[in-house]
Amino acid sequence: MTAPLLSIRGLKVRFTAYGQVNEVLHGVDLDVPARGNVALVGESGSGKSVTMKAIMGLLRTPPAEITGGQILFRGQDLLTMRERERLKLRGTAMSMVFQDPMSSLNPVFTIRDQLATILKYADRRLGRDRSRAQRLARVHEVLAQVRMREPEQVAAAFPIMLSGGMRQRVLIAMALLSEPELLIADEPGTALDVTTQAQILKLLKDLVAERGLALLMITHNLGVVRETADRVYVMNKGTIVESATTGAIFAHPREEYTRDLMAAVPRLTGGHRYGTQGGRA
């Protein structure tokens, strides 16, 4: 078996606030294989978002501090690599889907402006040469990939002109801009209504399959997990308490905690179609 694309070993993170030290990750182990579809579940405050931020290098230090462990991406440790090298990966080879479509897009710039700017600096970091016209073409291309029927029109719009579902798809497009290998999504679309959220999750699943991406999806929703993930990690109080293939974990949850989580969340139902474009809000 080849080494996983992403491999976290013994990750420890603590926060210091007002002289109080609070360790929130006590040695997390987690693997995401290439093309794998992995879910990370756990109750609120268990440390899922902190894990994701640590992978993406978005923890603010201080107050956060990574006190131990490794985060290997393609076999290289992100935590010891030079900042320059790490910046070449962030937002490009590994990128994330932001959670809240209402607040994750800048309200005063067009979608095109925001996506093209991200692409421009990604190109610059990677030493890629692309003209402005080529960048815009790429922006339209990713918007089409997230099933926008009129990519040019969406690109020219300000966020306020788009529905929540469309904005969430723009956030997915943002993550796809530089053809990542690993996509990390922290509760995508939880701010949306159930039907739209289901569409978004289906879209993510399809995209990941189509493009051969690896996905690490953080979620509360075990219904989602059952229908999309191949492997599940269950997190509680800063450690992974159980991990197994999706089939196994739903058939025989070993931990009490996992069974509680399953009991707490109803199975997700609802049509899995992309449906309409969501219309203009």
Next chain:
Amino acid sequence: MEFLSFLLRRVGWSLLVLVGLSMVIFFIARIVPGDPARMALGPTATAEQVEALNDKLGLNKPITVQYAYFVGGLAQGDLGRSLLTERAVNDDIRDTFPATFELVFATIFMAFVFGVPMGVVAANWKDRWPDTAVRLFAIFAAVTPSFFLAILLQVLAGYVLGVLPTTGRLSPDVVYTAGPTGLLIFDSIAQGRWDVLGDAVRHLILPATALAAATTGQIARITRASMIDTSRQDYIEAARAFGVPGWLRLFKYNLRPSFVPPLTILGLEFASLIGGAFVVELVFAWPGMAAYGIRTILQKDLNAVMGVVMVSGVFFVTVNLVIDILVGIVDPRVRIRGKRT
């Protein structure tokens, strides 16, 4: 389109405000004790002469009729005659307003050019020494009366250091006849009179600084607060996660959405700015509407007082309308929804 109708509504409101202003100032001017005709003619005039002038001015007529006359004149752009200068108020204002206009615009310019970057610096280094410095400045600027600052600057820069002129709009040795707009900076550029431009700018610096200080502090404070608020938004974090460089996040992603509050504040500050301009003009012997306005108030020169107030009112309302348009340009949410968010 919604933005257009929003602007039209604002114009409607502005007109209403001006009508209200004209009424308030008219009736206040009539109620304040003192006999304008007596003051104009002096103590040696006979009762008959005073009566005759009152008749001529229509001051014996019922107050509502007087108001109708006034509004009628106003509608035709005629502000009547000044008892003090014995000229048309229109002419007096045409001679004095450009100086005030230039001063106020230099002030706004300075307040923005210094206030916004100060706010950006303070927000970016929140709770560190640059932030403390900006906040201290804002407090001192707010509590220092503009007349005091005006005198301080005059003494310091004018007399002690002797680097800048302390009175008037132009040096006496500059030969120049006023251009079409009466705005020295504008006219001198249009005519290619660079010597006049330089001299006019040098004269503007001290009075504009005295007037701008408080507003600069205010704008810095509001920009800071607004930027800090915006910096906590997810879209700033998203820009970071996707590798948008720090300076671009600060000046584009963070500053632009934060720009509406300082703009709006500027509109509101504008009224006190006009008031402050009057004081600063007196200190710097600036030939604006101030000296004229104050003399006419003391003389109960009713037409002139009303003229000055109405022109100030139109100025205020126009600037706020321009600010509304700018707000719409800066923030598409306003443009699209047709209201401030």
